[in-house]
Amino acid sequence: xxxxxxxxxxxVKRTGEKVFLECVQDMDHENMFWYRQDPxxxxxxxxxSYDVKMKEKGDIPEGYxxxxxKKERFSLILESAxxxxxxxxxCASSSPAGESDTQYFGPGTRLTVL
Amino acid sequence: AQRVTQPEKLxxxxxxxxxxxxxxxxxxxxxxLFWYVQYSRQRLQLLLRHISRESIKGFTADLNKGETxxxxxxxxxxxxxxxxxxxxxSPSGGYNKxxxxxxxxxxxxx
Numbered sequence: 001x002x003x004x005x006x007x008x009x010x011x012v013k014r015t016g017e018k019v020f021l022e023c024v025q026d027m028d029h030e031n032m033f034w035y036r037q038d039p040x041x042x043x044x045x046x047x048x049s050y051d052v053k054m055k056e057k058g059d060i061p062e063g064y065x066x067x068x069x070k071k072e073r074f075s076l077i078l079e080s081a082x083x084x085x086x087x088x089x090x091c092a093s094s095s096p097a098g099e100s101d102t103q104y105f106g107p108g109t110r111l112t113v114l
Numbered sequence: 115a116q117r118v119t120q121p122e123k124l125x126x127x128x129x130x131x132x133x134x135x136x137x138x139x140x141x142x143x144x145x146x147l148f149w150y151v152q153y154s155r156q157r158l159q160l161l162l163r164h165i166s167r168e169s170i171k172g173f174t175a176d177l178n179k180g181e182t183x184x185x186x187x188x189x190x191x192x193x194x195x196x197x198x199x200x201x202x203x204s205p206s207g208g209y210n211k212x213x214x215x216x217x218x219x220x221x222x223x224x
Contacts, residue, residue, distance in 0.1 A: 004157075031210050033211070033212075035214075040123065040216055041216055042118075042120075042200060042214040042215050042216040042217045043158075043200065043212075043214040044214070045211060045212070045213075048211060058211070090158065092158075094210045096210070102160050102163075103160070103210065103212060104159075105157045105158040105159065106157065107157050108157065
């Protein structure tokens with residue numbers, strides 16, 4: 001079974017803080033993704049990575065950055081957290097081989113910015 | 115523009131009733147379409163993909179290119195089907211990116 005883990009289930013931060021969300025997958029997947037999930041908006045892609053040190057902007061990258069120094073780990077960084085970044089953040093991974101379209105999701109991190 | 119539309123935020127049915135969750139898409143190429151499901155307190159997971167043409171947990175979905183739709187259907191709803199359902203589109207050549215709809219919450223009442 002693919003396992004995607006996220007460092008925190010719940011996180012509370014203050015406006016202006018730098019926030020790190022970590023995601024780790026154990027299936028040697030090349031592709032990793034960060035989404036935010038908001039009621040009425042579904043999932044929106046923030047950033048994705050198709051290889052170590054490679055990253056591509058998604059649909060809503062503003063206010064976020066990412067880091068992928070190792071294949072199994074993909075970090076989402078909020079440089080200066082704002083209240084409109086309060087959301088559920090989901091990490092996912094997939095592989096170009098086999099059923100490449102299937103994304104495997106982590107449990108999510110609910111971030112509250114006060 | 116690439117877009118996935120799920121017109122219903124909430125679909126409420128009684129156990130044993132038929133279910134149809136609507137999904138329409140906008141995409142100029144040949145799409146790959148999926149349904150993902152999130153049960154309460156569980157992570158988002160793949161339910162089915164159109165290229166498999168299979169039935170999962172009694173659900174089926176047919177890609178209608180003429181109507182640009184990919185509706186999810188089940189003839190007899192069960193209480194355990196209550197969940198959030200997301201339709202998603204994968205653009206070709208896009209590193210397996212997914213474009214999600216806003217989601218439909220299905221509530222099946224006893």
